[in-house]
Amino acid sequence: MTAQLRRTPLYQAHRDAGARLVEFAGWEMPVQYQGILAEHTMVRSRAGLFDVSHMGQVEVSGAEALARLQWITANDVSRLGDGRAQYNLLMLPDGGIIDDVIIYRHSAERFLVCVNASNREVDVAYMREHAGGAVIDDRSDELALLALQGPVATRALADIAGGGIEGVRPFSFVSENVLGHSCLLARTGYTGEDGWEIYCPAESATEIWRTILERGAERGVGPAGLGARDTLRLEAGLPLYGHEIDRTTSPFEARLGWVVQLDKGASIATDALRRRREEGPRRRLVGLEVASGGVPRQGYAIRKDGNAIGAVTSGTHSPTLGKGIALGYVEPQFEKVGTEMAVVIRDREVAARIVPLPFYRRSGS
Amino acid sequence: MEFPDDLKYSREHEWVLVEGKVATVGISAFAESQLGDVVFVELPGTGDSVTKDEAMGVVESVKAVSDVYSPISGTVLEVNDDLPDNTELVNDDPYGDGWMVKIEMSDPSELEDLMDAEEYQAFIAEAES
Structure with a gap:
């Protein structure tokens, strides 16, 4: 007996669009519509609309x-x-x-x-x-969250929200009336592309979702699932909680030292973070390019000269690069770009090399 | 979803086309659609012997890893060399250009364990319900 999965306000819209729905973090979510590779390419070249209302x-x-x-x-x-x-x-x-x-x-x-x-x-x-x-007010149930991501995302959103949004900078947001609904439009995302996250009242989600897709069709906008969201964020080198970061990882190990502002004044973790920074990381998150021989995946061992030096936290076949890519932790002495190592895929060592992150950077950024 | 009548099907979702002593094997439209976009294919080598119901290869999609089981015992006569570099053939044409191996059967009576198209569709419907 499985627990009842939660559904977002867009559940029926996903069913109507022929999505494949899977369990994710207790939610029944669309993993793909036409296919992960096609949706990935659509977001890189035009734009995709994601339902991330589970957040x-x-x-x-x-x-x-x-x-x-x-x-x-x-x-x-x-x-x-x-x-x-x-x-x-x-x-x-x-x-x-x-x-x-x-x-x-x-x-x-x-x-x-x-x-x-x-x-x-x-x-x-x-x-x-x-x-x-x-x-502290948990508003998760009353808000839906759509992400419109890709090079034509801003124009597609301006079609229904007005051209005023075009001047909004990355990591800025505006409160805007969209189709008569009060929304928060933020120029943020999780794909490595320009794009928007649209916080809207749950009851307005279906109308906004359908309108963006209808009006955006001629610009090449289509629905995209969590499968493509994962390959997109991985190419962009963005961490996913439960994979690259968790309760045992420090920000310094995860290459998130830039987030830590020790001078801001006292915080619950200031002393621990100062100590961890002085001690240096016990492991470091790296990006790996993996030779042909299978798809690297979470949990696969990383070896150097036959010795275990770490493990993959996320891996995939990169649709943009056409090769295997992975994020993983290795012992700090092996963290340099260019270091050769191996990922163990089905008991076989497949050659891998540390490459700079992100794996993919959009042109002009 | 198509399930050609001239093929036999295994419970592990391989299809078999029998021509004399030679069985051509691939994975069914149901299997490729469940996997999603195939991005990696690993097949046995020509001359390898394979055993019914044992893994002989691997297909990987973005989301999943799946063994390919041999639906029949015998010796691999030919391998589809186009597949590793053109993995999309498995999705685009599972019963045609997406074929995987040709096997010289050592015991054709094993074919009796396979399902015809009608039985296989009933088997899938059962598995999905």
Whole structure:
């Protein structure tokens, strides 16, 4: 007997579009419509529309909102202006990572935190535990989240939201009326392309979804599933919670040292992070290009001269590069770009080499 | 989804075309569609002996790894050398250009364990329900 899976407001739209639905983090989500490779290419060349309503949204408000967010995160939330977004990490006292999040600042006393579906309950409980006088409001069920990503995404969104959005910079957002619904339009994403994340009322999601696809069809916009989302983020070198980062990884090991702002003032993890930075990483996240011989996948061993030196955390066949790529942890002495090693695929060593991250960078960025 | 009448099918979703003592083998339209876009194919070598119901190769899609089982025992006579560099043939033409190996059967009576197209479709429907 499997537990009842949760469904987003777009469940029926996915069924109608012929999506293949799979379980993901307790949700029944579309993994693909026409096919992962076709959807991947569509996002790189035109644009794709994703339903990521399984992700959670937590509003933090009140006079203490900023101070409480500062306390439990690694990045400096005080650097955010109104209408700006920031990648951040929810931290354990020992310097491990509870979740990676995007924080949107409406005002000094009102923030929206977008969290991973798999961590939502844990995150909300943790935020409440450390809320002090701030108000923690889990708005996940009342909000849907669509991601429109790709080189034509901005024009396709402007078709229905107005040309004013074209001036919005990356990691900025605006509150906008879309088809009569009050939405938050953020120039953020998880694909390595220009694009938008559209936070809208759950009851408006189907109308907005269908309208973007109908109006965007002539620009080449189509629906894209979580399968393509994973290959896209991996090519872009973006971490996925539960793969590259978890409660045991430090930001420094995960190449997220840029997120850690130790000078921002006291936080729950400041002492631990300072110590971990001084000690140096015990392992380092690297990008690997893998020779032909199968697809590298999470958990596969990484060897150097026959000795185990690490493991793959995410791997795939890169549709853009046409070869195997992987993110994984190796012992720090092997982290240099160009170092040759092997990934073990079905008991066989397949040649691999450390390459710079990201694997893919869009032109002009 | 097509299941040609002139083929036999295994429970592991391979198809078999019998011509005299030679069995041509591939994976069914159901199997390729369940896998999604195939991006890696590994097949046995010419001259290898294969055993009924034992793994003889691997297909990988973006999302999944799947063994290819030999539906029949015998010796590999020929391998589809186009597949490793053109893995999309498995999705585009599973019963044609996506064929995998030709096997000289050592015991054609094993064919009796395979299903015809009608039985196979019933088998899939059962598995899916």
